[in-house]
Amino acid sequence: MLTPHPTLLIGPSDWQAERMPRQEFTRRIDALWARDPQAERAVVFGSSRHHAELAYFSNLIPKLGPALALLSRSGEHRLFVGDSANMLGAARPLTWIENVASMQDAMAALAAGKAGPRSLMVGADYMPLALRRAITEVLGKDASVQDATAHVWSQMRRKSRYELNAIDAAVKATGAARKAMREALMSGAGVTDVMSAGERAAGDAGAQDVRTLFSLDGGRTLRPFFVPVRQEADPLLAYLAIRRFNYWAECFPLFTTRRESTPLQEKAWDAMGSALSAIKPGVGTSEIGQLIAAAIHPYQAHPITAHAFAQHMGLALEDSPHADIGAAFEEGEVYSLRVGAMEGSSAGMICSRMFIVQADGIVAFDDGLPELQ
Amino acid sequence: MNFQERLADICRRMQDEKLALLVGLHDGAHFIEKPNPVMVLSGFKSIGAAAALLFSDGSCTLIVTPRWDAGRAAELCPQARVVAVDDLVAALRVFFGDDFPRDTISEIGIAGLSLLPSGIASPISAALAGARAADKLIFDAARTKTVEEIAFAREAARIAELGYARLLQIAAPGMTEDALAVDLKGYMKTLGAEDNFLLLCAGPHNRAVQPSTGRKLERGDIILAEITPSYRGQLTQICRTVVIGDPPEELARKYALVVEAMRHGIAAARPGVAMAEVCRAINAVLEAQGYGEYCHPPHIRRRGHGLGFASVRPGDVSLDNATVLEPDMLFMIHPNQYLPETGYLLCGEPVVITARGAEVLTAEQSSLGIAGRWKD
Numbered sequence: 001m002l003t004p005h006p007t008l009l010i011g012p013s014d015w016q017a018e019r020m021p022r023q024e025f026t027r028r029i030d031a032l033w034a035r036d037p038q039a040e041r042a043v044v045f046g047s048s049r050h051h052a053e054l055a056y057f058s059n060l061i062p063k064l065g066p067a068l069a070l071l072s073r074s075g076e077h078r079l080f081v082g083d084s085a086n087m088l089g090a091a092r093p094l095t096w097i098e099n100v101a102s103m104q105d106a107m108a109a110l111a112a113g114k115a116g117p118r119s120l121m122v123g124a125d126y127m128p129l130a131l132r133r134a135i136t137e138v139l140g141k142d143a144s145v146q147d148a149t150a151h152v153w154s155q156m157r158r159k160s161r162y163e164l165n166a167i168d169a170a171v172k173a174t175g176a177a178r179k180a181m182r183e184a185l186m187s188g189a190g191v192t193d194v195m196s197a198g199e200r201a202a203g204d205a206g207a208q209d210v211r212t213l214f215s216l217d218g219g220r221t222l223r224p225f226f227v228p229v230r231q232e233a234d235p236l237l238a239y240l241a242i243r244r245f246n247y248w249a250e251c252f253p254l255f256t257t258r259r260e261s262t263p264l265q266e267k268a269w270d271a272m273g274s275a276l277s278a279i280k281p282g283v284g285t286s287e288i289g290q291l292i293a294a295a296i297h298p299y300q301a302h303p304i305t306a307h308a309f310a311q312h313m314g315l316a317l318e319d320s321p322h323a324d325i326g327a328a329f330e331e332g333e334v335y336s337l338r339v340g341a342m343e344g345s346s347a348g349m350i351c352s353r354m355f356i357v358q359a360d361g362i363v364a365f366d367d368g369l370p371e372l373q
Numbered sequence: 374m375n376f377q378e379r380l381a382d383i384c385r386r387m388q389d390e391k392l393a394l395l396v397g398l399h400d401g402a403h404f405i406e407k408p409n410p411v412m413v414l415s416g417f418k419s420i421g422a423a424a425a426l427l428f429s430d431g432s433c434t435l436i437v438t439p440r441w442d443a444g445r446a447a448e449l450c451p452q453a454r455v456v457a458v459d460d461l462v463a464a465l466r467v468f469f470g471d472d473f474p475r476d477t478i479s480e481i482g483i484a485g486l487s488l489l490p491s492g493i494a495s496p497i498s499a500a501l502a503g504a505r506a507a508d509k510l511i512f513d514a515a516r517t518k519t520v521e522e523i524a525f526a527r528e529a530a531r532i533a534e535l536g537y538a539r540l541l542q543i544a545a546p547g548m549t550e551d552a553l554a555v556d557l558k559g560y561m562k563t564l565g566a567e568d569n570f571l572l573l574c575a576g577p578h579n580r581a582v583q584p585s586t587g588r589k590l591e592r593g594d595i596i597l598a599e600i601t602p603s604y605r606g607q608l609t610q611i612c613r614t615v616v617i618g619d620p621p622e623e624l625a626r627k628y629a630l631v632v633e634a635m636r637h638g639i640a641a642a643r644p645g646v647a648m649a650e651v652c653r654a655i656n657a658v659l660e661a662q663g664y665g666e667y668c669h670p671p672h673i674r675r676r677g678h679g680l681g682f683a684s685v686r687p688g689d690v691s692l693d694n695a696t697v698l699e700p701d702m703l704f705m706i707h708p709n710q711y712l713p714e715t716g717y718l719l720c721g722e723p724v725v726i727t728a729r730g731a732e733v734l735t736a737e738q739s740s741l742g743i744a745g746r747w748k749d
Contacts, residue, residue, distance in 0.1 A: 084671070196563050
């Protein structure tokens with residue numbers, strides 16, 4: 001889900017070798033070279049908003065200015081960060097790459113480096129125009145330049161055990177946040193206080209980043225925090241995304257003091273159950289989309305999930321094309337499946353589950369809390 | 374000047390430039406130093422990529438992404454016609470497609486293009502080939518703040534000071550920079566800050582203020598904090614320095630020097646004065662004490678800056694900024710000086726220019742802070 005982009009990323013992002021060892025990154029880089037034997041080097045760009053590919057290879061999430069990784073098949077990997085030279089100290093703990101320099105030095109390094117027959121660019125569409133032109137010109141001087149972003153996206157889809165552990169930790173943090181939000185709602189807190197309780201609990205659980213949306217109209221729409229909302233909302237549908245160790249988890253918790261589920265809620269969860277039991281490697285994603293549409297009948301698809309009933313989960317929270325689910329579910333991939341349903345214009349409901357696709361079906365991540373609050 | 378009066382001013386400028394349409398673009402990645410023509414033209418802080426189309430008659434069409442954010446856009450911008458889509462580029466291609474009279478393309482002004490990611494900028498640039506750059510037109514008109522923006526800045530300043538008070542309360546040895554920053558951000562959000570450019574770091578001798586890391590605070594550390602909440606899309610900043618423990622005498626003395634430099638800068642800031650003069654006034658205090666070489670890069674780049682998210686005019690408090698100050702200009706004055714004896718020190722206040730001079734928006738100006746909860 002797209003959420004408001006914070007002007008500065010605030011939260012624990014230091015590289016933890018025990019969580020994501022150096023060998024994990026070198027394995028990824030080796031896989032990049034294996035896909036293109038002609039490539040001698042790759043330039044990977046990331047900004048504070050778009051950085052999944054950069055984080056995949058370097059662990060670095062640029063909190064402030066943009067950054068470039070210069071990966072070399074035969075030489076040393078280097079990282080250039082857009083902050084001033086005096087600020088490099090804050091970037092070093094974020095990455096396993098030892099050679100960290102200012103972005104001002106990047107062009108000279110690109111010009112001086114060994115080109116080989118081909119250079120790869122990753123994340124070029126995220127670069128400002130002027131930077132893209134400059135880099136293309138420097139790289140293209142001695143070698144052909146190929147945009148390898150889509151290749152990297154496909155490489156990123158099958159998750160390693162380290163990645164699964166990180167995602168599991170993020171899912172567990174959503175459980176801690178949900179619990180705190182539920183308690184806040186039950187105590188009569190207003191919307192902002194409920195959301196803040198969740199964000200605080202997520203922070204206490206080690207969250208690196210927390211993004212939230214909430215509904216003030218019975219689940220029909222979601223909105224970001226803009227000004228404090230003191231009023232209570234019951235039921236309160238929310239969107240909660242939490243990042244830990246660079247990996248995201250998301251959910252659409254529904255909080256209410258009512259004991260009984262509504263038919264709309266039951267229908268959505270039934271559809272979720274049907275969809276989850278139908279997913280296996282090779283099953284078409286459109287097939288699951290149709291199954292959900294049929295299963296929520298007579299309710300209509302929720303506008304928020306109508307065009308995105310599932311999303312790849314990992315290093316990016318943003319919408320398509322990065323998180324597009326492709327034609328079929330594949331083994332080793334992690335998804336968030338969302339079922340959204342509308343009861344005319346009076347109420348809306350969205351539920352979601354995160355899962356990994358395995359050989360004989362799916363295994364859902366467990367946040368430690370019951371589905372319905 | 375209120376928002377509508379500024380729009381009317383922009384329309385007059387369009388007529389002067391013979392422009393029939395202004396297209397303001399933004400990718401939704403809001404950054405403190407990145408001007409946002411969509412916000413200037415519509416007042417809307419988007420989640421995703423957005424465009425504001427202002428016609429010369431003053432009517433505005435706001436194209437927002439994602440599609441599901443339509444209701445919020447319509448609620449916050451009742452004066453605009455809101456079009457909600459999932460793909461801004463596709464929407465603009467339709468708008469400026471085959472049916473659009475190409476012979477009028479030179480009557481279109483476009484702003485924000487150079488700051489977009491190339492994946493968005495390239496196709497829009499192609500669809501609007503022949504349109505004229507209009508960044509200057511829009512941001513010239515937004516060089517001063519509206520009454521609404523100034524009111525929001527005052528509230529953001531109040532939130533920043535409360536955030537600082539909390540920092541003094543909770544900062545303690547053993548806490549990580551990250552944990553402190555996360556707590557402060559969350560606290561200020563409950564007060565109404567929808568965003569926060571909160572640079573916070575600590576060390577015995579800082580070289581610069583930087584984003585927080587997992588480093589644990591230690592007794593004797595100097596905490597640097599640029600506390601920058603945004604209230605309803607308007608940023609305000611305070612720059613503060615806090616010592617954990619009793620401050621060494623030299624640190625207190627040097628900090629007083631930086632505060633004095635800031636006060637000279639604030640006194641110099643008044644209508645009719647070039648921004649460079651404000652910088653010069655700050656530098657003069659430090660140069661007089663023998664710190665001339667530290668008044669330039671790499672130690673210091675500027676002595677303050679404009680405050681977005683909409684317009685970042687009047688720009689940096691720097692020697693090369695010839696902008697002449699006018700009433701209702703809003704900006705930071707922060708000496709933020711590296712001194713060899715103490716390291717980097719933060720000290721800065723937000724000011725709005727009035728007919729009488731610079732009005733400081735904070736209730737209490739910078740002084741060296743002492744974090745005390747854990748004190749012996």
